[in-house]
């Protein structure tokens with residue numbers, strides 16, 4: 001592995017075998033979960049809104065929906081079947097995205113000056129690790145302070161742990177961003193409820209976070225050492241029922257060489 005990312009290491013930690021199918025073998029998943037493609041398309045709508053802000057334009061719902069459709073079509077063109085949750089359908093999700101964008105526009109009136117929108121950050125987090133890469137949803141100056149935002153979509157309000165954001169802040173700091181050391185971190189969650197809500201969750205506790213960031217990097221070093229040692233055991237859990245590599249997992253025998 002020449003690079004690591006939050007999603008790669010999270011995938012490894014949740015199930016090393018799944019990581020192996022996805023990241024080492026490059027096996028195509030059995031299907032695309034609708035939540036995955038929906039989340040990506042909503043992200044594009046939000047990025048379009050923030051790009052407009054940078055130019056002094058307030059995007060409307062129709063503009064955000066154009067970005068949503070574009071991303072949805074791009075993912076659908078990959079040719080994998082899309083698996084919808086319960087009573088969901090493509091048109092149900094489109095209507096939901098519109099309601100979510102309306103809720104977001106009401107929420108986003110108070111804002112700063114964006115300087116990164118859906119932009120890559122790349123940095124070496126430790127000598128033991130290859131380069132870390134990630135996409136920052138939004139970084140902006142608010143009252144001269146840096147605020148880094150990550151957008152989430154979720155069925156209902158939930159608390160996020162700040163692992164991903166702490167790493168992104170540290171990567172920004174290592175890549176020379178002014179003000180990153182004290183950047184405030186927030187998740188903005190758009191709920192998929194009938195009446196969508198927009199919920200902020202902040203972390204602005206730099207001293208505690210520095211120690212926590214150090215611990216996370218140690219965990220990443222361990223995970224990376226395990227990947228290099230080709231430790232790719234199955235980790236069965238409730239997540240197996242939603243696993244997009246279930247077919248490969250069933251047919252792959254434990255005694256089979258990993259590189260066959």
Ligand code: SF4
Nearest residue numbers: 015018234240243249
């Ligand atoms: S089905 Fe379960 S054990 Fe198998 S790869 Fe998926 S998550 Fe891992």
